Amino acid sequence: MSALRSVFSRSRLRESRLSVPILALAVILLFDFVFVPGFFNLEIRDGHLFGSLVDILRNSTPTVALAIGMTLVIATGGVDLSVGAIMAIAASVACILIDPRIVGLNLQGDITAVVGDPTYSFVPIPIVIVASLAVAVVCGLWNGVLVSFGRIQPMVATLILMIAGRGIAQLITNSIKIIIFNDSFAFIGNGFIVLPFSLFIVVALFAGAWLLTRRTAIGLFVESVGISFRASLYSGINEKRIKLFAYAFCGFCAGVAALIAVSSIRTSDANQIGLYTELDAILAVVIGGTVLGAGGRFSLLGSLIGALVIQATQTSMYAIGVAASAITAVKAVMVIVVILLYSQQVQDLGRRIAGRLARRQAAA
């Protein structure tokens, strides 16, 4: 009851913004507690922590990375549909730099010698990482230029790269699936330091994003541009540059997600990497309480929890035996519930019911 009332209380908007994703996460974990035996079991093997909870965290890392960038873009009043495609491009760049010979002309060479060599990389791994991230940022800048200087609707502007991106990724690798044997690169997505290494990356990204937005003026400017770009303009805020930054940063986050994803599956597959992840990322942001379409106030923490909610739901569905192909239906239900929870009408209704219940209680 009191939880209900706090969700629907307008004066506590700030808390209620986080209370929806937290409530959602709690509901799913409660579901697992009841229906999935051993869901909360944790054990340490070879100094690594294992368990369903760790799996959820680990599998959610690409979505969390995307959701962080997507939060800023949505806060400026836009949306980025191309993050999945950017992931494919960045992943292709990483793979081609690690092993370009596959695509090269001398396919017959000494391929057998490199297959399975866990130390081989054509360029040093740090350069691979920097180059893939740089390419992802360039992709983000492209979106940003279209949106801020071209004044193109964000959905249309990013649709261009969403469609073209996978084609570009195929061109880079000449449509070949490159298998990666390099172990130090694979550590990004598969490594463990007690916890999965990718978790540390995402935590660092989150902390970086938080500092960048909340310990500088960028967060305020992003919100201000999202709420009223004209008022921002009149206040001397360079709204074009802010939007450019948001899309570029979103591209960067897609690059991080790409590195995690491609290093964990060890294959560049331009048709599969990051497929439909833009939708997960947008859903995570919306669950987290940042308003799609209107922009304005954003919550990085909300988006983070939103991404966990999605992953937890997915893992739980697998755990109780729902087919992978049916997961989208479950997500659709989730979208409906989230949208209803945030809708003004439903909130008003909830407040009225809560009020009536309170009055009845007082009368009794």
Added chain:
Amino acid sequence: MTDPARDIVVMESIDKSFPGVQALKQVSLTLAGGEIHALVGENGAGKSTLIKVLTGVERPDGGTITLDGAEVSIRSPLHAQSLGISTVYQEVNLCPNLTVAENLLIGRQPMKLGHVDWNAMNRQAREILQGLDIEIDVTRPLGSYSIAIQQMAAIARALVISSAKVLVLDEPTSSLTGHETDQLFRVMRKLKGEGIAILFITHFLDQVYEVSDRVTILRNGALVGVYETAVLPRLTLITLMLGRSLTELDDINQHKIESSQHIGTEPLLQADGVGLVGSIAPFDLVLHTGEVVGLAGLLGSGRTEMAQLLFGIDQPTEGSLTMDGKRVRNFSPIGSIERGVALCPEDRKAEGIVADLTVRENIIMAMQASRGWFRHLSTSDQYAIADKYIKLLSIATPSADQPVRNLSGGNQQKVILARWLATNPRLLILDEPTRGIDVGTKADIQKLVLSLAEEGKSCIFISSELEEVLRTSHRVVVMRDRAKVTEFAGEVDERAIMNAIAGGEA
């Protein structure tokens, strides 16, 4: 005139509170058929809330509403309409890209053989407007007509859809010219003659006296009283609205004379033939330190365009602008802020406030913008600045963390002023700073302008109210048809300015 038998609406002892605010305390309002009833009060007096209760936007916490003798509970704006209570808001809520006829009859188009009978629709629309003595081409897009016509179309629509018994006009005249206002008043009187009760909310006291029969005064969410307009002296009205007597106007005049002694001799800003093709004809303008220059002229005469050029929203296509003897090259808001120029824009809602951000964030925005992305004002600094200006300008807000959307119009305007004062500007351009603001706050802002001038700041003061321009400005520039027409300095004859505005002498 106010025969109780003809009372259409009786609102009695209405209470309404929002989190932290008691917006209405035991307020009553009676509207009789065939009267124009003015509702006045300062910002935050509860006018908007009372209207919202009457039109079903908000539900009262207590009290009763009686319509034609029967108690009603108004559930929604739609319900209010079906009861015969129609509202026309300050901003016209119609579709500018549809034709006038479509706007009037959308949702109840005459049909013929399963599709819209356009001829009948246009004919009906013409008839409806003729009923209000308006002769226009109803097949043209609504947006191609003046705001006044659009507003009257909104009134016509309100009458069409609900066969209204009660018409609520919320600040309908705030963006109208004098002639347009007259046109609106004619329509209002005609409707009054037909027995409709009209509730007229306005900040213009002249208009209260010109058109209303009775006036209800609110203050701080409580009813002060209901008076016959004709027998209520204006000074008494102001005193009742403010709850204190007003000698400020005299103070301001005195203040102006004193401050004029501090005007510098060196020009701060000088415009030579600055113009923008399609926006404003080339103009010359000189501004000294400590000087207040008023821009007078009708709506659309080029006042705002001049302000936007000087602030760098637009870039001039010709001429040169110098500040401190240096030629201005960076025409952008941020360039202006760095030069020490500030602009309070005309359209407070769209260009001024950032509604969802807090008072504090709104106040520090421009200052932070001038510091760039990375020289971040710490939260404690932000609070210090915000609290300073909340106190200095007596901004009525529960705290600096209140979203600015929750403030009344006058206080929002003060927040914008605070935003610019925080950047410590040397030239402050105020475009309609007192539009839609109550008398008390108006006087506050006028006084503030003169105090700033005394500190050596320059000011360009733009207002549709000539009286206000005259009261605050050392020099008056007259605009007409997007060009600077002439300039008046010293003791200014109001009639000469009126002639210049109207184009009587060229």
